[in-house]
Amino acid sequence: MSGSPTVRRWQLAHELRRLRGDRRLSEVARSIEVAASTVGRWESTEMLPRQRDLRSLLVEYGVSEVEQQRLLELRRDAGRRGWWQRFRLNQSYSTYIGLESEASEIVSYQSQLVPGLFQTPEYMREIFQAARQVKTPEEIEELVQVRMERQQIWKREDAPKFWALLDEAVIQRHVGGQATMCRQLFHLLDVAQNPKIEIQVVPFEAGAHIAMQGGPFVLLRFSEPEFNVVYLEGRTSSLYLDDNTDVANYRVMLDHLRALALSPENSLRLIRRVADGFSRP
Structure with a gap:
């Protein structure tokens, strides 16, 4: 199996x-x-x-x-071991990687950060350092290695469909300075060329929206057998929801967010404008 x-x-x-x-x-x-x-x-x-x-x-x-x-x-x-289990990861993160590795579709709403599967190594290092949850450069490099390994999913023929909804703060926030953000945003534009990846930005001008009082979340869908899991990540703990009612509530949130977001085409135009702004001295 x-x-x-x-x-x-x-x-x-x-x-x-x-x-x-x-x-x-x-x-x-x-x-x-x-x-x-x-x-x-x-x-x-x-x-x-x-x-x-x-x-x-x-x-x-x-x-x-x-x-x-x-x-x-x-x-x-x-009972077998996944590749991620050779690293020193907490149980919740290990569980997420294991689910992500076989999802047929991933739908993500991010309010502050570029999704991990789209991050550049230098962007990763900046957010790991800023989080102050790791103590040594060696630990940070291990987390970077894990995240880069996760990104190998895009080389698979059966890679999942990925729909990313990003608050505009994700692309406007200066993570690591202008050069780091410029490279990160142009990398986003590159990955968006993958036909399995769709990126939409919820602009500041959309005002208050349904996800503002919560945090980021990810909906993972599986086809054989069919089931869904919602992942909520916190600083010290994470939560997995697979009850049908909970999943339905998050689907409604995603529908509302998509209605407020710019179209994929206009989202990429906005990302390019912001990236061009970061590239200027």
């Missing part, structure tokens, strides 16, 4: 929630002699079930032998 172990873990958790249906966690847990909290952790991606526990659970659910083999294989793939 292969693929991202993070996505396999997420898929397995979805399957287990679906199979349990309306049964109580305590009822299911009692039948296979584990704690109810353990079953809950299996369903929330916090913990992978052991193979024998998973088989017992599937038997309890009356799953066919063929379907059992598929889900047991899914569990084996979920």
Whole structure:
């Protein structure tokens, strides 16, 4: 089956929630002699079930032998290591990279920063230094290396579709000085030539909008099986939402933002004007 172990873990958790249906966690847990909290952790991606526990659970659910083999294989793939796990990353960031690596579509709203998949190395170094969450140059270079590795996704034939909604502050803010921002914005113009990438800017003149009281967020869509995850990144913690109601709310926000944003063509014109301004002494 292969693929991202993070996505396999997420898929397995979805399957287990679906199979349990309306049964109580305590009822299911009692039948296979584990704690109810353990079953809950299996369903929330916090913990992978052991193979024998998973088989017992599937038997309890009356799953066919063929379907059992598929889900047991899914569990084996979920236990493998992704390339990002050789780095010293926190669990939340590792989870995001694992999901990103297999998403079929990524929709991102950014209020302050260029999306990581479009950043230049010098822009990355500036924001990592400014965040003051890493202590040494070596740690910063490791984070840059991870982000550059993530950008290899654009060399794949099955690269995701990416729709980026950027507040105008993203392109106007002086990150690292004029030369750094000039190169970063011209890099944005370059990546926008990829037919799978669409960039729109929400201009200052749009005024107050639906996402102003929240922060940046990313909607990741997966096709096989079909499910969606919203990622909310904070300074000290991050949140993943996959409840259908939560996902629908963020889709509404994206629809509102897209209606306010400049067209892709006019967005690129604005980015070029700002980049040209940064290029002048």
